[in-house]
Amino acid sequence: MNTNEVAIITGVSVRTLHHYDKIGLLSPGRNPENDYREYTENDLDMLQQILFFKACGFSLAEIKVMLTSPGFDRDKAFVLQKKYLLHEKERINAMLDTLDKTIRSWKGEQEMTQKEKFAGFAMGDNPYEEEARRLWGEEAVNEYNDKINSLSSQEQNVVTQNMEELFQELGKIRLEEPGSPLAQEAMDKMYQFFNKNFGYHYSLEAFAGLGQLYVKDERFLKNIDQYGEGLSAFLSRAMKIYAEKQ
Template sequence: MANYAVKKLAGMAGVSVRTLHHYDRIGLLRPSVRTEAGYRLYGEKELLRLQQILFYKEMDFELKTIAELLDDPEFDMVQALQHHKKSLLQKKKRIETLLGTLEKTIDHLKNKQTMKHEDLYKGLSKEQAQAWRKEAMERWPGQVKHSEQQLLKMSPEAFEELKTGFGANWQQLMAMTDNDPHSAEVQQLIADHYRYILQFWGKPEVAPEAYKGLADLYVSDERYTAVEGKPNRGFAAFMQKAMYYFADHME
């Protein structure tokens, strides 16, 4: 096998000439031939040793430790290569997993949709949505702004899930109108209703008095409990009693 000059070997191994000079100085990798002109030449034995050095460096071994390993009389080149292969395969698997995660994250960020104000009132006509929001802003400006800010942070999917869950809970409560509003079954549904309301309000903390205020609104404003545009005073009264009881017994 031909001997390689230091510049040629550096290019093949992907290291600098300066690095090879350093390895020579510390005795880690000496050339097989040193010409009268001072040129360093490396043969097959040195190429294999350099390969081992680079493998161990990849695993963050210190140069002193690498030298001790390679100079050990019992050092087995084949066994070492098999170990390196195993380590590299494990590293490859970790990198592939990381790349997969990065791809998913990039795809999510590229395709992530942002909520708009009109999305919060989807299902209402444009005129109705504007009228309701205008009225709410006049009555509770601070709360409406805070609520919208919090809801706009949600993904469209999460907001849709919130609306669907609330709608299902509302229908279950309507079906319980003739039941005792203080019963355990009704109170369980009211607890879910309260949780949904807090999400709409963007309030993580307990808010019993505000919840009672909403209960009063259900009774005073028929629009909030109307069914297909028709007032449902029985349901409104039921909700007020159930919500008051829940708020008064909140821990």
């Protein structure tokens, strides 16, 4: 299914679909004859997940991290999304009730207290939103920081210097396709480097999860992209592909 057909079926504009592809959120395959985007059923399922999470108030960066997290569970996502939307439904119903009462009050048909005038406008933090972040977002950040902080100052300095050289080399290939042989060879070098220098072994899932931090955490994104604009997004995709192919 091409981009125009997807746009007609889903109501998502062609421009938005192109943007999702550009940022690595939803990147369909390409027709080898004309290089046009071709969306599979799995791509459409992924798009549905994106739209559900958007309806739940998540940013595109957060959605990308959750959907590409090694621990992402679609069944759990459906449950959380339903709970979130039911929570939002209750809030909207409360606001509609307040609006109806306000209209009647404006017409002099009933009286309202000051507190009643603001019923439904604030219901506190949504617990299901926090649960989603804990399952597929913040937990990965905390785990990575704990591991880095376990190194001595001298070890951290050595790792920093070596990583500086590594990311300078990675910056030179950031315009390559993430799944290309050149990119994947670089990912293997990066994977081996991390496992050799950090004093512990990265599983493939953890390696892919680390890649998500590069686009999730602004600190990582800013530091990595200093070696070349778009490097963080390139690495995020390339590391995920590497982990899936091993």
